[in-house]
Amino acid sequence: MRRQLLYLVPAVIFGVIAGNFLWGLISGHDPRAIPSVMIDRPVPEFDLGPIDGMAGPGLKTADLSNGQVTLVNFFASWCVPCRAEHALLIELVKFDGVRLVGINYKNEAEEARAWLAELGNPYAAIGADTTGRAGIEWGVYGLPETFVIDKQGRIRYRHVGQLDTDALKRTLRPLLRELGK
Amino acid sequence: MRVFLLAFALMLAAPAGAVEPDEMLDDPVLEARARALSQEIRCLVCQNEPIDSSNADLARDLRILIRELMVDGNSDDDVKAFLVARFGDYVLFDPPMKPSTYALWFGPALVLLLGVFGVFLFFARARRASHTPVPLSSEERARLERLLDDPGGGET
Numbered sequence: 001m002r003r004q005l006l007y008l009v010p011a012v013i014f015g016v017i018a019g020n021f022l023w024g025l026i027s028g029h030d031p032r033a034i035p036s037v038m039i040d041r042p043v044p045e046f047d048l049g050p051i052d053g054m055a056g057p058g059l060k061t062a063d064l065s066n067g068q069v070t071l072v073n074f075f076a077s078w079c080v081p082c083r084a085e086h087a088l089l090i091e092l093v094k095f096d097g098v099r100l101v102g103i104n105y106k107n108e109a110e111e112a113r114a115w116l117a118e119l120g121n122p123y124a125a126i127g128a129d130t131t132g133r134a135g136i137e138w139g140v141y142g143l144p145e146t147f148v149i150d151k152q153g154r155i156r157y158r159h160v161g162q163l164d165t166d167a168l169k170r171t172l173r174p175l176l177r178e179l180g181k
Numbered sequence: 182m183r184v185f186l187l188a189f190a191l192m193l194a195a196p197a198g199a200v201e202p203d204e205m206l207d208d209p210v211l212e213a214r215a216r217a218l219s220q221e222i223r224c225l226v227c228q229n230e231p232i233d234s235s236n237a238d239l240a241r242d243l244r245i246l247i248r249e250l251m252v253d254g255n256s257d258d259d260v261k262a263f264l265v266a267r268f269g270d271y272v273l274f275d276p277p278m279k280p281s282t283y284a285l286w287f288g289p290a291l292v293l294l295l296g297v298f299g300v301f302l303f304f305a306r307a308r309r310a311s312h313t314p315v316p317l318s319s320e321e322r323a324r325l326e327r328l329l330d331d332p333g334g335g336e337t
Contacts, residue, residue, distance in 0.1 A: 036269070133242075141225035142225075
């Protein structure tokens with residue numbers, strides 16, 4: 001009897017491997033996503049001016065620890081998924097009343113202005129990261145990226161890549177609701 | 182023959198890297214240090230290439246940043262710590278030894294030990310099996326006794 005059980009071993013190994021592959025296919029897990037070390041850390045030091053030719057004071061560290069829950073979105077006009085998620089950001093601001101600020105990452109001012117004029121500007125404030133240094137401080141390695149900052153100015157969540165309704169429903173909205181209490 | 186020589190010479194050629202002249206430092210010692218360090222830093226965009234040979238925009242930014250930090254007098258370890266604080270251990274091609282990476286460091290050795298143990302077990306069992314003779318079945322014993330009882334040696 002014990003010998004016969006041994007014959008099941010290859011089948012079990014196959015099952016485990018196949019299960020792993022299946023999980024990789026359907027879980028939506030992104031193998032390229034790098035676990036963030038920024039979670040639960042205070043917002044990094046940065047101080048950015050506004051996009052050239054736009055009004056507003058720009059964006060700096062102190063703007064993110066003023067007792068409000070804030071969404072920080074890295075975007076650029078050259079970033080295609082940014083365009084795709086833009087409507088969701090507008091919706092979030094409109095219907096959820098979220099405070100959303102943007103960091104315009106390595107973008108020509110003219111193109112960024114045209115992009116915002118075309119798609120709408122949901123950002124309460126925008127900092128222009130022309131050199132990409134602020135992006136490095138935030139550990140950003142690909143656009144778009146979205147961070148959730150709590151009332152104390154700590155990073156609580158980071159979403160790498162395009163926001164979609166699924167991410168909104170599953171993580172972003174519950175988290176915003178919890179932090180907003 | 183000439184083809185083989187050429188192929189061999191090509192094999193020896195050092196990879197050029199993606200470092201552009203405008204990124205390089207004037208101080209050759211610092212520049213050499215920066216080059217060596219950039220080969221240990223993973224490009225986060227391409228993920229299997231060091232920033233030294235990556236053409237990604239972020240890799241270029243990081244190369245320049247590394248040089249700035251070095252000019253400011255930071256040691257190699259300072260620069261690494263700076264990058265790890267922002268991007269995590271992932272930026273290092275050589276992962277540090279700590280509890281969360283023990284599986285990575287000791288896992289292969291553990292698998293090897295398990296294998297050695299398995300092989301040992303297999304041979305120990307095989308040896309035991311070949312040394313203990315299989316006892317005769319009752320039929321065989323009966324036949325043996327019949328043969329021994331019959332001095333003629335013939336089977337009837």
